[in-house]
Amino acid sequence: MADTFTVGGAKKPRWSVVREHPSAAVSALFILVLLVAGTVLPMPYDPRMPDPFATLVPPSAEHWFGTDSSGSDVFSRVIAAAQVDLGLALGGTAVSLLVGVPLGLLVSSKGAWGERSVRALDAFQAFPLLILALALVSLSGNRMSMVIVAIALINVPRYMRLMRSEILALRESRFIEAAYATGSSRLRVMWRHLLPNSLGVILVQTSLTIANAIVIIAAMSFVGVGATPPTPSWGSMIRAGAENMAFGQWWVAVFPGLFVFLCVLCFNRIADALGDITSVRRN
Amino acid sequence: MAPPLLSVRDLSVRIRSGESIVHAVNDVSLDVEEGEIVGVVGESGCGKSTMVKAVLRLLAPEAEVPSGSAVLAGSGDLLALDHKRLRQVRGAHVGYVSQNPFGALNPIYRLDRQFHNLVAAHRKGTSRGESRRMAAKMLDAVGIAGPDRVLDGYAHQLSGGMAQRVVIAMSFLLDPRLVIADEPTTGLDVTVQRQILDMVAELARADGRAMLLVTHDLGVVAQYCRRVVVMYAGRVVESGPVADVFTSPRHPYTQALLGAVPRPGQPLERLPGAVPDLRVLSEGCAFAPRCRSAFDACSVRPEPTPGGDGRTVACHLEKEPADAAAR
Amino acid sequence: MSTATPPETTARDDSAVPESSGMASRSPARLVKLVGSRLLFAVVALFAVVTLSFLLVSLTPGDPVQVIAGDLATEEQLDALRTELGLDQSLWARYVDYIGALLSGDLGTSYYTSTSVAGEIADRLPATLTLTVLSMALAVIIGIAVGAAAGYFRSRWQDRILNSGVGFFQSIPDFFLGLVLIYAGFFLLGWAPAPVGQLDIIQLPPPSVTGFITIDAIIAGQWSVAASSLGHLVLPVLTLALVYAASFARIARSSIGSALNSQQVQYARALGLRERTVLRYALVEARSSVLTYGGIVFVTLFGGVAIVETVFAWEGLGQWALDGILGMDIPVVQGFVLVAGAITLTVYTLVDIAVAWLDPRISHG
Numbered sequence: 001m002a003d004t005f006t007v008g009g010a011k012k013p014r015w016s017v018v019r020e021h022p023s024a025a026v027s028a029l030f031i032l033v034l035l036v037a038g039t040v041l042p043m044p045y046d047p048r049m050p051d052p053f054a055t056l057v058p059p060s061a062e063h064w065f066g067t068d069s070s071g072s073d074v075f076s077r078v079i080a081a082a083q084v085d086l087g088l089a090l091g092g093t094a095v096s097l098l099v100g101v102p103l104g105l106l107v108s109s110k111g112a113w114g115e116r117s118v119r120a121l122d123a124f125q126a127f128p129l130l131i132l133a134l135a136l137v138s139l140s141g142n143r144m145s146m147v148i149v150a151i152a153l154i155n156v157p158r159y160m161r162l163m164r165s166e167i168l169a170l171r172e173s174r175f176i177e178a179a180y181a182t183g184s185s186r187l188r189v190m191w192r193h194l195l196p197n198s199l200g201v202i203l204v205q206t207s208l209t210i211a212n213a214i215v216i217i218a219a220m221s222f223v224g225v226g227a228t229p230p231t232p233s234w235g236s237m238i239r240a241g242a243e244n245m246a247f248g249q250w251w252v253a254v255f256p257g258l259f260v261f262l263c264v265l266c267f268n269r270i271a272d273a274l275g276d277i278t279s280v281r282r283n
Numbered sequence: 284m285a286p287p288l289l290s291v292r293d294l295s296v297r298i299r300s301g302e303s304i305v306h307a308v309n310d311v312s313l314d315v316e317e318g319e320i321v322g323v324v325g326e327s328g329c330g331k332s333t334m335v336k337a338v339l340r341l342l343a344p345e346a347e348v349p350s351g352s353a354v355l356a357g358s359g360d361l362l363a364l365d366h367k368r369l370r371q372v373r374g375a376h377v378g379y380v381s382q383n384p385f386g387a388l389n390p391i392y393r394l395d396r397q398f399h400n401l402v403a404a405h406r407k408g409t410s411r412g413e414s415r416r417m418a419a420k421m422l423d424a425v426g427i428a429g430p431d432r433v434l435d436g437y438a439h440q441l442s443g444g445m446a447q448r449v450v451i452a453m454s455f456l457l458d459p460r461l462v463i464a465d466e467p468t469t470g471l472d473v474t475v476q477r478q479i480l481d482m483v484a485e486l487a488r489a490d491g492r493a494m495l496l497v498t499h500d501l502g503v504v505a506q507y508c509r510r511v512v513v514m515y516a517g518r519v520v521e522s523g524p525v526a527d528v529f530t531s532p533r534h535p536y537t538q539a540l541l542g543a544v545p546r547p548g549q550p551l552e553r554l555p556g557a558v559p560d561l562r563v564l565s566e567g568c569a570f571a572p573r574c575r576s577a578f579d580a581c582s583v584r585p586e587p588t589p590g591g592d593g594r595t596v597a598c599h600l601e602k603e604p605a606d607a608a609a610r
Numbered sequence: 611m612s613t614a615t616p617p618e619t620t621a622r623d624d625s626a627v628p629e630s631s632g633m634a635s636r637s638p639a640r641l642v643k644l645v646g647s648r649l650l651f652a653v654v655a656l657f658a659v660v661t662l663s664f665l666l667v668s669l670t671p672g673d674p675v676q677v678i679a680g681d682l683a684t685e686e687q688l689d690a691l692r693t694e695l696g697l698d699q700s701l702w703a704r705y706v707d708y709i710g711a712l713l714s715g716d717l718g719t720s721y722y723t724s725t726s727v728a729g730e731i732a733d734r735l736p737a738t739l740t741l742t743v744l745s746m747a748l749a750v751i752i753g754i755a756v757g758a759a760a761g762y763f764r765s766r767w768q769d770r771i772l773n774s775g776v777g778f779f780q781s782i783p784d785f786f787l788g789l790v791l792i793y794a795g796f797f798l799l800g801w802a803p804a805p806v807g808q809l810d811i812i813q814l815p816p817p818s819v820t821g822f823i824t825i826d827a828i829i830a831g832q833w834s835v836a837a838s839s840l841g842h843l844v845l846p847v848l849t850l851a852l853v854y855a856a857s858f859a860r861i862a863r864s865s866i867g868s869a870l871n872s873q874q875v876q877y878a879r880a881l882g883l884r885e886r887t888v889l890r891y892a893l894v895e896a897r898s899s900v901l902t903y904g905g906i907v908f909v910t911l912f913g914g915v916a917i918v919e920t921v922f923a924w925e926g927l928g929q930w931a932l933d934g935i936l937g938m939d940i941p942v943v944q945g946f947v948l949v950a951g952a953i954t955l956t957v958y959t960l961v962d963i964a965v966a967w968l969d970p971r972i973s974h975g
Contacts, residue, residue, distance in 0.1 A: 020302065123655035124662075128913030128950035131931055132666065135943050138935045139670040146670075215783045219917050222785055223932055238786055242921065245793045246805060254793075257786035264781040276301075299765075341876050344764050366885070374882030381880065386873030390971060391894040404883045437970040453881060 017277060024273030027266035034082040034263070045073035047080035047232050056249050066251035068240055074255050081232040081256065086263065088144070088227065089213035092151025097206055100156040104163025105190060118164060121157050129154045133216060138225045147226045151213045162205050166198045200278025207271035211264045218260045234260050286356055287314035288461055288493050289338075294351030294362075296330070296337045296517075303562045307333045307346070309517045312587070315461065317356075318491040320484060322504035322525065324540070325514035328558055331497045332382070334514070335463050337362075339379055340369060355461070375405045378454035378462035380483065382469045384446035388438035394418075394449060395434040398456070405457055421452040426482060444475040451483055461493045468500075476500070480507075501541070505529055510593075513537045516559050516569035519587055523594030533596045535574045568599070576600060641966060641973055648962050652955040659951035660712065660944075664705055667940050674938035678721055695721060708944075717948065718941035720934070727945040730930060735949070736821035737808060738926035742915055744843060745850035746908050752855035754900065757862025758893075764867045772859075779856035784914070788849040788921040795845055803841050806923040810838055846922045854911050861903040862896075869896040898965045905961035909954045 018025040044064075045051075051071035059066040065074035107117035133150035140146045170176055170193075179189045220226040221235030229236055234256040241253025296308035308330040315321045323331045336342050338353045338361060353361045358372050373379070381387040389397055395411075398418035402409045415434060422430035425448040438446060447467060454462055467483055468476035480500060484507035487494040496508060504511050505525060512522040513534065521534040532538045539554045556573035559565065568574070571581040580599040587597040675692050676683075683691075692698045696707065711718065717727035760772040779787075788805075795802035808823055809815060816826040816835055824843075827836035869875060869892040878888045916928030923929075927946060934942030966972040 119651070120658075122651075123658045127659060127663070128947060128954075130914050131916060131928075131935070131943070131946060131950065132663070134916075134932070135667060135935045136670055139667055139672045139674070139938055139940075139943075141672040211781070218783055219785060223917060223920060224936060238789065242789055245789045246796055248793075248797050250793050253786070253789050257783070257789065260786065261782050264783075265777070268777060268781055339880055341880055343871055344766065370882045370884070372882065373880055379877070379880035381873060381877050383873060387877035389874050389878070389891050389895070391969065392891075393970075400878075400883055400887050401881050404881070404887065437974055439971045440974070450877070 021273035021276065024270050027269045030266055031086070031263065034079070034259075035086055038080050038083045041079075043073075043076040043079060045076045047072065047076040048230050056244065056252070058249075059251050065255040066249075068237070068252045069244065074237070074251060077232045077237060078234070078256050078259055081227075081234050081237065082259065084227050084231060084233050085214060085217055085235075085260075088147050088217050089151070089210050092148045092213045092217075093155070093206060093209045095148055095152040096155035096159055096209055097202070099152060100159025101163055101195075101202060103156065104160040105167065105194070107160055108164040108167035114164070118161070121161060124157050130216065130219065134220060134223065134225050137220060142225060142228065144227065147217060147220065150220075151216060154216065155209050155212070158209070159202075159205065162201060163198065166201050167194050170194055170197055200274070203274045203278065204271050207267050207274055211267035211271070214260060214263050214267070285317065288317045288319075288356050289315040289495065290352075290354045290356075291334075291338060292352045292354075294334060294337060294353065295349050296333050296342065296346055297349060298333075298343075298346045300345070300562075305561045306564050307517050307561060308337060309564075311351070311514070311517075311519050313512050313519065313522060315493050315495050317460070318493055319510065320487060320494045320496060320508045322508035322511040323495065323497045323514060324499060324501060324504060324511060326540075326558060327499070328561075329514045330517035330561075331514050332465050333517075335465050335495060335497055339373060339377065339463060341379075371405065374401060374459070375457045376459050376461065378457075378459040380447075380451055380454045380462065380464040380467045382466050384441075384443065384450045384470075385438060387450050388446060390438055393435060393437060398434065398453065401453055401456060417456060418452070421456050422449065424486065425449075425452045425455075427452075443471045444479060447471060447475075447479050448482070451479075451486070455486060455492075458490075459492070461495065462487060463495045463497075465497045466499070467496075468498075477503075501529075513540065517561060518569065519595070519597065520570065521594070521596045521598075522587075523592070527592065527594060533594070533601065534570075534598050535576050535600070536570045539573075568597075641963075644966050644972070645963055648959045652959045656948075656951055656955055659955075660709070660948055661705075663944055663947040663951075664708060667943055668701055668704070672938070674721065674940055677938045712948075717945045720942050721939045722937055727941050730942075731927065731945055731949055733821070734925070734927040734930050737823070737924060738912075738915060738919070738928055740822055740824065740843070741846055741850070741919070741924065741926060742908070742912050744847045745854065746904075746911055748847060748851035749854040749858055749907065749911075750904060752851060753858025754862050754866075756855065757859040757864075758866045760859065760863040761865075761867025761870055764863075764871070769863075773863075776856045776859045776863075779852050780860070782853065784849055784853040785917045785921050787853060788846065788918050791845050791849055792921075802845050803838065805845060805921070807925060808839055808842050809835065810842075813838055842922075846918055846924065849918055849921075850911060850915065854907055858903065858907050862900055865896040865899040865903075866892060869893070898969055901965055901968075902961055905957045909957055912953055913950055 049072065051067065051073075053071065054063070054067050055069050055071040057063050057067040057071075063073050063075065065078060067073055068077075107114050107121075133154055136150045136153065137143070137146045176189065176193055179193050184192070217226060217233070218235035218238065221228055221233040222239045224236070224239065227233035227236065229240075237256035238253045238260075241249070241251075241256070244250070244252045291311060291313050294308060294311045295306070298305040298307050311330075311334050313321070313323075323335070325331050333342070333346070337346075337348050337351075340361065342348070348362060351362060355361055355372065355376065358364070358368070358376055361369065361372065361377075364372065388394070392400075395415060395418070399409075399411055399414040402414035402417060418434060419430040422433060427433055427445060427448050433441070433445070433449065438449075441449065451467070454464075462483075464483060468479050471479065480498070480503045484494070484496070484503065486492075488507065496504070498504060508525050510523060511525045511528050513520050513528070513536065515536045521528060521532065521537045528537065529541065532541055543554065554573060559569050559572065566584065567582040568577070568585055571577040574581070578599070583599075585597045585599045585601075587595045588601055589595045590601075675688055675695065675697060679688055679691050689698075696704060699707075708718070715728065717731070719726055720730065723730075756772050756776065760769045760776075763769045763772075792802070792805045796805060803810060813835055815823055816830040816832050819826050819829050824836055824839045827833075827839060870889075872892070872895060874895065875888055875892045878891045883891075915926070916932045918924075919926045919929040920932060927949065931942060931946035933939070934946065
């Protein structure tokens with residue numbers, strides 16, 4: 001009985017979360033390993049060091065993922081790029097979260113003001129956001145900090161919409177009514193009731209935002225904006241391997257692409273699991 | 284004696300919910316005779332709605348029916364029919380009145396078209412005019428003035444009570460011998476609830492139509508039903524003629540249920556404890572933890588035992604009242 | 611985006627007569643009002659988009675003059691260029707100029723090529739529209755088929771297989787999928803043409819009538835050119851369609867799935883309606899949300915097509931805008947934002963009107 005559900009919704013032992021969502025647990029582990037691997041593990045080659053005598057070597061025991069057209073070891077670069085790409089994605093998401101959630105709470109107030117803010121967000125939807133993000137980074141002279149701003153620019157409106165719809169739904173529920181009826185102040189209701197109860201959707205959205213940010217960052221460096229050579233990044237590596245692709249040297253682009261794909265897959269899995277866990281808790 | 288119109292035997296329903304399985308209905312058996320109104324009562328969550336949905340095979344994909352049969356006289360076992368036969372039986376031989384009338388009606392099509400689809404599904408080649416005449420007559424019978432305006436409108440333009448009258452009209456339209464009404468007044472305004480229940484029961488009684496009425500309104504059961512089936516935790520705990528069951532309830536749960544009906548001058552009885560967790564199939568009597576008369580025999584599940592008087596009770600007190608009294 | 615509010619589940623009165631005598635009559639006035647307010651919103655929003663994009667590209671740190679002139683330019687050369695491009699004036703003066711020119715249909719000239727931005731857009735829009743509309747059509751077909759099947763088999767093994775396929779294509783960046791398809795279709799299998807442009811390099815485009823190469827080739831009777839242009843479309847269309855079908859399938863699965871298990875569909879089954887009719891009941895219930903989401907997907911596709919255009923050297927609007935961004939060609943960037951914003955708002959407006967038209971809860975309120 002101890003590890004099955006109980007009617008009252010008592011807390012389950014911590015490990016059962018891992019057991020019930022094995023793919024999410026593996027995903028989290030994979031991301032963690034990627035984040036620290038570049039610093040902790042010894043790399044077979046210097047990721048920034050070209051070797052003119054070993055260009056476009058196919059994957060082998062010596063070069064696991066082969067080498068690119070300048071002779072750099074693809075495996076070492078892929079691992080080194082993980083910190084750059086994931087770092088930017090996590091940073092951009094953190095800023096989106098910290099700005100978007102409070103702004104979302106702000107626009108979820110009832111009345112004409114909140115309504116008008118949402119109309120403004122609607123208009124914002126009309127922007128080609130990817131182009132805008134690219135323009136922002138490029139026009140600022142390719143500053144890395146602007147990559148984070150661009151990610152935030154895309155995602156802050158999403159957080160705001162999410163918070164607003166969630167809070168408007170929560171407002172209708174009995175316990176919020178009860179909190180107001182017993183004389184709690186608006187700020188207190190927000191802090192003690194609305195925010196904790198939206199934590200589930202915020203967590204899910206955050207995981208999805210990271211996945212989305214990884215794709216956008218890769219797309220940016222793929223076209224030569226943001227993290228560009230010599231800084232290793234998955235997008236620029238895919239770009240470098242793009243010409244080789246049509247000539248059969250697939251490994252230069254495929255391995256970094258595979259890592260983008262895996263990271264996105266992992267964060268999507270984590271989002272699914274978070275959704276399951278938080279909706280079970282809520283019921 | 285003729286075989287019953289509907290005969291449900293040992294019906295069980297399991298619903299998958301994440302990692303666990305809810306045993307929503309367990310070994311339910313009941314009969315509905317020709318022209319008879321049978322009430323099914325019990326707390327919410329006791330499996331009464333799930334049971335009737337299982338009979339009509341309307342369960343969500345998460346649910347499965349591991350055992351049981353539901354034989355409709357002349358049509359065979361509803362649970363074993365192929366899809367074609369099942370479709371012909373539903374609507375034409377068995378009518379169904381659902382819980383929430385707004386949810387039941389299609390929001391996009393005019394009601395006229397929905398009535399026509401119903402008639403055309405069972406009587407091929409019926410013209411629009413013919414189905415409309417049938418619908419208007421039926422709407423009139425369920426107390427809707429000006430049926431034409433309703434037929435030309437959409438579901439959302441109706442009030443709750445009217446929407447339920449429309450749903451009842453659809454269920455009775457093709458003259459089914461049996462109507463299954465699943466809490467037909469849930470979600471309606473209290474003042475309307477009684478009107479609708481009166482109307483639907485009266486309508487069935489007037490035509491000599493059989494009806495299985497799922498409700499928690501014991502007053503309606505007392506007034507219209509010939510027999511009643513009391514369910515608890517997915518099982519039938521007691522069944523029999525309404526007059527007998529309501530005047531001398533034998534199962535402790537039935538006693539508690541009737542005790543919870545407010546009566547002038549009497550204190551309201553409270554039933555201690557909560558409904559059991561249906562994810563765990565208990566070995567003993569499911570009601571035992573809340574039962575005042577529970578004794579050691581209750582750790583084994585009591586089988587429903589028919590008495591000579593048309594009543595069936597699933598309780599060990601039936602066999603060993605002396606034992607319990609001595610306790 | 612407007613959404614239909616479901617009727618309240620508890621009704622107050624039961625007078626057993628219709629509340630309003632005119633309940634069955636059509637109310638076109640309501641639709642007209644809705645269309646009017648949507649159009650007004652679209653115009654205001656487009657103005658906001660234009661203004662905001664002007665501010666964003668003008669206020670971002672970074673000097674286009676420096677980039678255009680190069681590192682070796684002297685201070686005088688820089689000043690001359692700044693005056694030539696009008697960048698020496700105040701922000702406000704530039705804004706008034708920009709809006710004034712915009713109202714007369716002038717989108718400015720490219721800093722680099724000195725060609726008219728409006729002319730470039732007119733030249734390149736057909737290529738991008740061909741790509742996006744075909745991809746969208748394919749994505750809708752695949753997405754609805756997969757989503758409806760998954761919704762029909764909800765939580766059974768068919769659903770699980772379809773769902774993991776959807777998850778797979780949702781996680782692949784479109785530009786990377788494009789490269790993989792080039793490797794498979796061009797290098798390995800050899801059935802796709804070289805991924806450079808809309809025609810083979812040796813082929814001359816047909817005389818321009820509509821601007822759409824395939825259509826122009828058919829008009830001119832150049833069948834081999836038409837066939838070649840279709841061949842060049844296969845890989846980029848497949849790339850975009852697979853990625854966007856995945857996100858479309860996800861919403862189709864949840865909305866068709868929940869419609870298939872909705873009470874009205876359950877009740878339709880309980881009445882013994884034909885399975886065909888039951889499915890139609892489910893689909894008409896789901897169509898509003900599918901349509902709304904379809905609009906969003908198309909808009910996202912249009913805004914995101916740039917990178918896939920680059921992969922296939924498509925020379926469309928998106929690739930042109932990307933080159934503009936990399937070269938700090940501000941009029942080009944603004945021109946693209948304007949077109950994308952206009953297309954977005956048009957699509958959203960049409961979707962809103964269509965949803966209102968199709969849903970009697972809005973049009974017959």
